[in-house]
Amino acid sequence: MAHGWLSLTGRDLGALTGLSRAADAAPEPIQAEYDCIVIGAGAGGGIVACLMAEAGHRTLLVERGSHVAPDPDGGDHLRNQRLSLYGVNAGPSLAENPRVDATGSAPRTVLATDGAWNNNASCVGGGTRVYGAQAWRFHPKDFRMASEYGVPDGSSLADWPITYGDLAPHYERVEWELGVAGDTSSYGYTGSGSRGYPMPPFPVTGSGVPLARGAASLGWETLPPPMLMNTIPYGGRNACIHCRHCVGFPCPVDAKNGVHSTMIPRGLATGLLQLATGAVVREIVTDGKGEVTGVALLEEAYTGANLRSVRARTVVVAAGAIETARLLLNSRSSMHPDGLGNASGHVGRNLQGHYYPSARGLMEEPCWDGVGPGPCIATCRFNHGNPGVIGGAMLCNDFIELPIIFWRNGLPPDVPRWGIENKRWMRENYRRTLQVTGPVQEIPSPNARVELDGSVRDRWGIPVARLSGRTHPETVKTAAAIWERCCEWLRASGASRIWGGPPGLGLSGGQHQAGTCRMGRDPRSSVTDSFGRVHGHQNLFIADASLHVTNGGFNPVLTVMAMAFRIGGFVAAL
Amino acid sequence: MLTPSELSTLRAFMDCLIPADDWPSAWRNGVGQYLMRQFAGPLRHMLPAYRSALAELDAESVARFSCPFADCGSERQLELLVAIAAGEACPETRNLLPAAASHAAEGYYADPGNGGNPEMTSWRMVGYLLPGEISAP
Numbered sequence: 046m047a048h049g050w051l052s053l054t055g056r057d058l059g060a061l062t063g064l065s066r067a068a069d070a071a072p073e074p075i076q077a078e079y080d081c082i083v084i085g086a087g088a089g090g091g092i093v094a095c096l097m098a099e100a101g102h103r104t105l106l107v108e109r110g111s112h113v114a115p116d117p118d119g120g121d122h123l124r125n126q127r128l129s130l131y132g133v134n135a136g137p138s139l140a141e142n143p144r145v146d147a148t149g150s151a152p153r154t155v156l157a158t159d160g161a162w163n164n165n166a167s168c169v170g171g172g173t174r175v176y177g178a179q180a181w182r183f184h185p186k187d188f189r190m191a192s193e194y195g196v197p198d199g200s201s202l203a204d205w206p207i208t209y210g211d212l213a214p215h216y217e218r219v220e221w222e223l224g225v226a227g228d229t230s231s232y233g234y235t236g237s238g239s240r241g242y243p244m245p246p247f248p249v250t251g252s253g254v255p256l257a258r259g260a261a262s263l264g265w266e267t268l269p270p271p272m273l274m275n276t277i278p279y280g281g282r283n284a285c286i287h288c289r290h291c292v293g294f295p296c297p298v299d300a301k302n303g304v305h306s307t308m309i310p311r312g313l314a315t316g317l318l319q320l321a322t323g324a325v326v327r328e329i330v331t332d333g334k335g336e337v338t339g340v341a342l343l344e345e346a347y348t349g350a351n352l353r354s355v356r357a358r359t360v361v362v363a364a365g366a367i368e369t370a371r372l373l374l375n376s377r378s379s380m381h382p383d384g385l386g387n388a389s390g391h392v393g394r395n396l397q398g399h400y401y402p403s404a405r406g407l408m409e410e411p412c413w414d415g416v417g418p419g420p421c422i423a424t425c426r427f428n429h430g431n432p433g434v435i436g437g438a439m440l441c442n443d444f445i446e447l448p449i450i451f452w453r454n455g456l457p458p459d460v461p462r463w464g465i466e467n468k469r470w471m472r473e474n475y476r477r478t479l480q481v482t483g484p485v486q487e488i489p490s491p492n493a494r495v496e497l498d499g500s501v502r503d504r505w506g507i508p509v510a511r512l513s514g515r516t517h518p519e520t521v522k523t524a525a526a527i528w529e530r531c532c533e534w535l536r537a538s539g540a541s542r543i544w545g546g547p548p549g550l551g552l553s554g555g556q557h558q559a560g561t562c563r564m565g566r567d568p569r570s571s572v573t574d575s576f577g578r579v580h581g582h583q584n585l586f587i588a589d590a591s592l593h594v595t596n597g598g599f600n601p602v603l604t605v606m607a608m609a610f611r612i613g614g615f616v617a618a619l
Numbered sequence: 620m621l622t623p624s625e626l627s628t629l630r631a632f633m634d635c636l637i638p639a640d641d642w643p644s645a646w647r648n649g650v651g652q653y654l655m656r657q658f659a660g661p662l663r664h665m666l667p668a669y670r671s672a673l674a675e676l677d678a679e680s681v682a683r684f685s686c687p688f689a690d691c692g693s694e695r696q697l698e699l700l701v702a703i704a705a706g707e708a709c710p711e712t713r714n715l716l717p718a719a720a721s722h723a724a725e726g727y728y729a730d731p732g733n734g735g736n737p738e739m740t741s742w743r744m745v746g747y748l749l750p751g752e753i754s755a756p
């Protein structure tokens with residue numbers, strides 16, 4: 046059955062869709078040698094690969110997933126990157142890629158449909174293929190958390206080896222070269238000299254109206270969340286048509302600016318970049334002196350394990366915070382018995398994501414107007430300066446929630462889960478519920494870890510990631526304080542009742558996973574230097590969220606991308 | 620997969636979880652179709668649990684009302700389910716309740732591509748599709 050409800054927008058989706066661009070051409074054979082190999086075609090890897098090719102280096106971009114096309118019917122509400130009950134829409138393939146959840150008393154083997162797997166995505170574009178595309182710069186203080194707050198017992202809170210100022214020009218490149226819609230007039234903390242954004246922000250929609258009123262009554266300044274999306278045609282791509290399933294799905298009209306639609310096509314256009322999909326890097330190869338010479342990869346991963354080695358002068362790892370750590374740990378040799386870059390035992394430690402306290406409020410009148418993507422009003426007032434806690438979070442309303450996600454997550458605790466009262470609640474309140482939420486800056490713990498599992502292997506026989514430990518208790522404290530602010534905002538906006546609750550102590554990684562290969566000045570307490578170069582290796586770099594020393598009180602991708610521009614520029618000039 | 624009598628018990632069970640009002644009940648909005656697909660796929664492992672719950676429901680209904688669950692009328696069905704939820708009867712059905720409520724909601728509120736919610740009826744009911752937005756078949 047063709048649902049075709051998207052065509053209700055009155056636009057010809059056939060003409061607008063990016064489907065043809067995503068079609069796989071016959072794969073070019075992988076050569077024996079390149080100037081550079083980049084592992085992972087996600088936020089970090091897609092950018093570095095493009096910059097390397099543009100600088101004249103023959104570059105191979107290896108991606109274990111495949112291209113993902115948007116679903117003309119809108120998408121599967123039970124198998125997407127936001128509700129993965131029975132499958133995922135942007136990878137990884139399930140049974141082939143188990144992980145071990147060792148956070149409880151008995152370790153369990155889990156697939157990517159289980160929250161404990163901590164999935165982001167695994168496809169061309171990585172997380173950016175299906176992300177929500179909020180495009181926040183970190184706060185200047187986010188780069189110096191230890192100096193600002195001190196180091197709580199048992200935590201590994203530390204300063205970055207770079208400042209906000211080091212990253213500012215690279216943030217600006219992401220904003221202009223990929224395309225961000227936003228409004229800098231109220232973006233106070235980024236400092237002066239900013240060029241602004243290339244596109245106007247998304248409008249305040251139905252749910253934003255009461256929240257704007259509420260914030261004004263509290264004296265809180267607000268701004269539209271910056272988005273890596275086109276509000277007007279930009280970069281040869283379409284403007285957003287305001288559909289209702291943005292987060293977790295590929296964009297039906299190619300208005301979402303991920304690396305799959307911007308930097309990777311730009312790199313391919315040079316003729317020097319080759320993208321190999323369905324290829325899994327098994328390990329990074331070193332010679333007898335312990336120097337990196339290339340990678341060992343499994344080509345045509347889905348038809349059989351054809352292991353081969355490919356040489357390169359430079360190797361850049363950008364496989365996402367969990368898989369990058371796993372890959373380094375799996376790259377063992379007599380010179381590197383504990384894995385590459387792991388001489389000081391830091392690879393895989395400090396896994397962090399974001400705690401996401403969320404509060405919901407019931408409004409007198411419906412405020413939902415169906416205008417996607419959804420987040421339209423934010424405040425950065427509580428990123429720092431919250432009494433008695435470390436750090437904080439940006440707060441904003443969330444993406445349009447699918448009805449089934451609302452059923453699972455949106456009902457107050459006292460509404461029965463079945464029966465006429467449940468149905469009445471869905472009927473009357475889906476359009477009257479507001480949600481305010483925020484990514485709480487985690488206080489890292491060295492015990493929140495990615496290790497290798499001794500017994501469980503993936504389909505190709507490679508030891509899988511084993512996740513263990515918890516965030517630091519200070520994270521829970523900050524989350525509780527931020528949850529209070531969410532409630533305060535809803536109350537001031539006229540909510541008659543409020544529910545939700547701050548999360549308890551646990552491990553967090555998931556879509557915002559970061560921190561497992563921190564950069565730093567001291568090789569004894571970090572994995573790479575400030576350009577992502579792995580300590581002790583001239584030609585091995587990391588360029589993904591693994592590098593984050595702390596993960597900010599903001600969604601992380603703009604920082605992953607800005608870092609990739611900084612690192613890519615550095616490596617390309619070597 | 621299920622016998623006709625199991626099917627009618629399942630239908631009555633699902634319609635208790637999402638009853639009709641001026642919008643259709645679970646079964647009328649495709650939850651049966653959804654479940655049949657899931658029982659042949661990812662929820663295959665749940666079939667035995669459903670089967671024993673359905674048998675238990677019928678036995679209890681016969682014991683209480685001298686009538687199988689599907690035929691005893693919505694008031695009695697509801698009365699029995701409330702007793703079950705309170706832990707007073709049918710332990711297997713009680714164990715299944717949270718999962719069954721979730722499956723009913725998945726069929727009812729998810730996209731038609733999954734077998735349920737054929738005309739996106741529930742989306743119009745909650746307002747995910749606004750009045751006037753009717754699917755182009």
Ligand SMILES: Cc1cc2nc3c(=O)[nH]c(=O)nc-3n(C[C@H](O)[C@H](O)[C@H](O)COP(=O)(O)OP(=O)(O)OC[C@H]3O[C@@H](n4cnc5c(N)ncnc54)[C@H](O)[C@@H]3O)c2cc1C
Binds near residue numbers: 107165368589603
């Ligand atoms: C639904 C969703 C919503 C999100 N919303 C936002 C948002 O609004 N704002 C925001 O800032 N962030 C958001 N994120 C998070 C954002 O996408 C991530 O922060 C970002 O993608 C991380 O970039 P990365 O380069 O570290 O890793 P990734 O983008 O995950 O890329 C890693 C890639 O490496 C590949 N890979 C892994 N191992 C191997 C191997 N051995 N061989 C070959 N390839 C390999 C993977 O398949 C993957 O494609 C969202 C993510 C999701 C999934």
Ligand code: SF4
Binds near residue numbers: 284288
């Ligand atoms: S809301 Fe806009 S950017 Fe998001 S998927 Fe829909 S059309 Fe694309």
